[in-house]
Amino acid sequence: xxxxxxxxxxxxxxxxxxxxxxxxxxxxxxxxxxxxxxxxxxxxxxxxxxxxxxxxxxxxxxxxxxxxxxxxxxxxxxxxxxxxxxxxxxxxxxxxxxxxxxxxxxxxxxxxxxxxxxxxxxxxxxxxxxxxxxxxxxxxxxxxxxxxxxxxxxxxxxxxxxxxxxxxxxxxxxxxxxxxxxxxxxxxxxxxxxxxxxxxxxxxxxxxxxxxxxxxxxxxxxxxxxxxxxxxxxxxxxxxxxxxxxxxxxxxxxxxxxxxxxxxxxxxxxxxxxxxxxxxxxxxxxxxxxxxxxxxxxxxxxxxxxxxxxxxxxxxxxxxxxxxxxxxxxxxxxxxxxxxxxxxxxxxxxxxxxxxxxxxxxxxxxxxxxxxxxxxxxxxxxxxxxxxxxxxxxxxxxxxxxxxxxxxxxxxxxxxxxxxxxxxxxxxxxxxxxxxxxxxxxxxxxxxxxxxxxxxxxxxxxxxxxxxxxxxxxxxxxxxxxxxxxxxxxxxxxxxxxxxxxxxxxx
Amino acid sequence: xxxxxxxxxxxxxxxxxxxxxxxxxxxxxxxxxxxxxxxxxxxxxxxxxxxxxxxxxxxxxxxxxxxxxxxxxxxxxxxxxxxxxxxxxxxxxxxxxxxxxxxxxxxxxxxxxxxxxxxxxxxxxxxxxxxxxxxxxxxxxxxxxxxxxxxxxxxxxxxxxxxxxxxxxxxxxxxxxxxxxxxxxxxxxxxxxxxxxxxxxxxxxxxxxxxxxxxxxxxxxxxxxxxxxxxxxxxxxxxxxxxxxxxxxxxxxxxxxxxxxxxxxxxxxxxxxxxxxxxxxxxxxxxxxxxxxxxxxxxxxxxxxxxxxxxxxx
Numbered sequence: 001x002x003x004x005x006x007x008x009x010x011x012x013x014x015x016x017x018x019x020x021x022x023x024x025x026x027x028x029x030x031x032x033x034x035x036x037x038x039x040x041x042x043x044x045x046x047x048x049x050x051x052x053x054x055x056x057x058x059x060x061x062x063x064x065x066x067x068x069x070x071x072x073x074x075x076x077x078x079x080x081x082x083x084x085x086x087x088x089x090x091x092x093x094x095x096x097x098x099x100x101x102x103x104x105x106x107x108x109x110x111x112x113x114x115x116x117x118x119x120x121x122x123x124x125x126x127x128x129x130x131x132x133x134x135x136x137x138x139x140x141x142x143x144x145x146x147x148x149x150x151x152x153x154x155x156x157x158x159x160x161x162x163x164x165x166x167x168x169x170x171x172x173x174x175x176x177x178x179x180x181x182x183x184x185x186x187x188x189x190x191x192x193x194x195x196x197x198x199x200x201x202x203x204x205x206x207x208x209x210x211x212x213x214x215x216x217x218x219x220x221x222x223x224x225x226x227x228x229x230x231x232x233x234x235x236x237x238x239x240x241x242x243x244x245x246x247x248x249x250x251x252x253x254x255x256x257x258x259x260x261x262x263x264x265x266x267x268x269x270x271x272x273x274x275x276x277x278x279x280x281x282x283x284x285x286x287x288x289x290x291x292x293x294x295x296x297x298x299x300x301x302x303x304x305x306x307x308x309x310x311x312x313x314x315x316x317x318x319x320x321x322x323x324x325x326x327x328x329x330x331x332x333x334x335x336x337x338x339x340x341x342x343x344x345x346x347x348x349x350x351x352x353x354x355x356x357x358x359x360x361x362x363x364x365x366x367x368x369x370x371x372x373x374x375x376x377x378x379x380x381x382x383x384x385x386x387x388x389x390x391x392x393x394x395x396x397x398x399x400x401x402x403x404x405x406x407x408x409x410x411x412x413x414x415x416x417x418x419x420x421x422x423x424x425x426x427x428x429x430x431x432x433x434x435x436x437x438x439x440x441x442x443x444x445x446x447x448x449x450x451x452x453x454x455x456x457x458x459x460x461x462x463x464x465x466x467x468x469x470x471x472x473x474x475x476x477x478x479x480x481x482x483x484x485x486x487x488x489x490x491x492x493x494x495x496x497x498x499x500x501x502x503x504x505x506x507x
Numbered sequence: 508x509x510x511x512x513x514x515x516x517x518x519x520x521x522x523x524x525x526x527x528x529x530x531x532x533x534x535x536x537x538x539x540x541x542x543x544x545x546x547x548x549x550x551x552x553x554x555x556x557x558x559x560x561x562x563x564x565x566x567x568x569x570x571x572x573x574x575x576x577x578x579x580x581x582x583x584x585x586x587x588x589x590x591x592x593x594x595x596x597x598x599x600x601x602x603x604x605x606x607x608x609x610x611x612x613x614x615x616x617x618x619x620x621x622x623x624x625x626x627x628x629x630x631x632x633x634x635x636x637x638x639x640x641x642x643x644x645x646x647x648x649x650x651x652x653x654x655x656x657x658x659x660x661x662x663x664x665x666x667x668x669x670x671x672x673x674x675x676x677x678x679x680x681x682x683x684x685x686x687x688x689x690x691x692x693x694x695x696x697x698x699x700x701x702x703x704x705x706x707x708x709x710x711x712x713x714x715x716x717x718x719x720x721x722x723x724x725x726x727x728x729x730x731x732x733x734x735x736x737x738x739x740x741x742x743x744x745x746x747x748x749x750x751x752x753x754x755x756x757x758x759x760x761x762x763x764x765x766x767x768x769x770x771x772x773x774x775x776x777x778x779x780x781x782x783x784x785x786x787x788x789x790x791x792x793x794x795x796x797x798x799x800x801x802x803x804x805x806x807x808x809x810x811x812x813x814x815x816x817x818x819x820x821x
Binding site: 007028052056073074075084086090091092093094095099102103104105106108109111112153414 | 678679680681683684686687690693694695696697698699700735754810818
């Protein structure tokens with residue numbers, strides 16, 4: 001700890017009544033990889049934004065290279081040698097790599113001297129093994145390459161402290177491996193790396209030290225070598241993480257949803273569903289596994305009423321669904337739907353928590369009176385009760401949901417759909433992008449509802465999640481079901497073969 | 508009507524008037540490109556042209572010097588662009604609404620001030636203005652010389668502005684900043700560029716450019732100020748920006764095209780007095796609608812245009 005590159009001392013930041021960071025103190029040694037581990041909403045990104053000048057701390061000190069500094073803008077941060085690679089890359093699509101990198105650099109002549117920059121960038125890129133071509137248009141680069149451009153941007157400005165915000169969340173497994181190599185090279189060049197993550201294995205693999213954050217405070221700062229994933233998970237979530245596996249209560253009831261030879265057309269005119277048959281019973285979670293893009297999204301949309309089916313039958317309790325509108329399916333038939341894209345389909349991002357919680361029932365009691373007049377008292381009471389019950393972290397029930405973390409956004413949708421008392425719940429990719437604690441919450445909520453007799457169709461590309469909670473699982477391939485099996489008889493080879501399109505007999 | 512196809516003098520006259528009709532559009536469109544490239548719709552071009560025209564008339568009326576009028580017109584344009592910038596950049600008011608407000612304000616205030624300052628004579632008494640200055644050698648080129656190189660200083664200034672602004676937009680760090688801010692302001696903010704600073708500069712610049720268009724109307728074409736003399740030119744300039752794909756050269760050519768239609772409708776009016784002239788007067792507007800229809804779906808607009816940027820929204 002003798003050579004502290006960066007010390008954060010008692011940083012505090014509040015947004016209205018929510019304390020995003022409270023008394024955060026962190027020591028980062030020069031030339032090390034320092035991980036900041038925490039769940040979504042733990043305050044990691046707020047902290048990094050203060051360090052990069054995008055937010056101002058309410059109180060506390062930032063000490064860089066032994067001197068206290070005030071960072072009031074990204075420009076100041078860059079001058080101080082702090083670079084940041086954001087989770088969503090900050091590239092201007094139609095500009096070239098070179099243009100993106102020199103954008104905003106101080107001390108440049110009026111005329112763009114692209115040639116000279118390009119040559120120096122190529123040199124730098126080669127020195128780190130980045131294989132980035134400076135003349136390429138940024139929007140044409142694969143994601144992994146875009147990330148290296150972002151890192152190059154930091155290096156080209158001589159940043160010696162590089163902040164990486166959830167760097168692997170957008171990468172494929174292959175790109176992640178390349179990225180790990182890049183990090184090791186940066187460390188070898190004596191750069192200090194601060195990286196934000198909620199993935200335990202990355203912390204174990206890459207970091208020298210790790211700071212664990214929870215609910216805006218630092219819970220621990222440890223040497224990575226002295227800890228283990230179990231301990232980190234406990235520190236991060238604040239208790240032992242228990243997935244409620246096997247707590248089977250209640251029994252499987254009668255047949256609730258039944259699909260027979262259903263076909264439907266996809267977005268590009270393709271046959272997204274191609275003779276699909278499937279049953280869901282009361283008190284049963286049926287998992288739908290498969291490689292993304294094999295008709296899973298369309299299946300959910302057909303049941304929710306967002307997409308018509310062209311042949312076959314979809315019945316709830318033996319009654320054909322086709323004539324029912326979306327709102328009748330919600331209100332009369334009681335079908336709940338948690339869509340895959342929660343930000344675009346599931347929520348109205350600029351509306352408050354309360355409005356989002358009554359979205360699909362806005363046209364009937366208890367949210368309306370005298371026909372169509374909204375009852376704001378009831379809407380607020382409902383929102384307050386659900387925020388409490390589902391432990392949603394929001395500054396108020398009027399806060400636009402855009403500003404909430406992914407886990408809290410998902411909780412709002414779940415709360416809305418479940419509290420409407422559905423008999424059947426269709427959930428698509430409910431745990432995408434969520435951290436351990438939020439996943440646990442989602443899964444336990446679904447299990448609880450199952451035990452009360454709800455039928456659940458659980459669509460996910462993450463096999464582990466499906467295996468953890470479903471009572472039965474089916475595998476989809478090219479719009480049809482290739483196999484149906486129980487979790488205990490589902491070996492990964494067997495599912496793998498079904499996912500690749502081999503039928504049950506062949507598998 | 509047929510004479511412009513057979514008689515070279517008639518053709519020259521026709522093209523000359525087409526060019527002169529396109530000049531105010533081109534000034535406004537060049538300014539609008541900068542504003543839109545930085546991410547701000549400038550629906551207020553119409554009002555800014557009018558402000559420039561009024562300023563030019565008043566300045567010349569008071570001093571008798573068209574140069575003073577030009578400076579005054581320019582100042583009025585920049586002045587009127589300031590509340591537009593405050594509304595749309597600082598306060599985050601919807602850019603369309605802010606632009607419309609500026610247009611309506613300009614319409615009323617220029618008519619009012621013109622009556623106060625210049626009195627009833629404003630519409631009748633001709634002001635001093637710029638006169639044609641044939642460029643040596645160039646103006647002797649047959650047809651082309653008479654069309655392009657027998658104009659006044661404002662037109663020559665425009666000839667220089669088109670390549671200069673193209674260079675500024677695509678070959679300088681300022682231009683890079685402008686293009687980047689209009690496409691992804693968040694990325695620029697994190698790269699240390701002041702998004703608001705770039706947008707203010709571009710909006711004020713577009714105010715000055717549109718005002719030059721208004722100055723040209725008064726100081727080179729009609730030599731009087733009349734109410735609402737901009738007559739929709741700011742909106743045609745907006746169409747020219749789209750047709751010219753946000754490129755100074757493209758927009759200048761688009762303006763020339765609209766000028767051509769305007770000259771054509773004037774000729775049709777005079778050639779066919781038995782037909783109500785209003786039908787011909789719609790021609791440039793019909794042309795601009797057609798141009799937009801033909802280009803529909805080809806979206807090359809700056810991605811962030813129309814969107815307010817606030818660091819805290821992320």
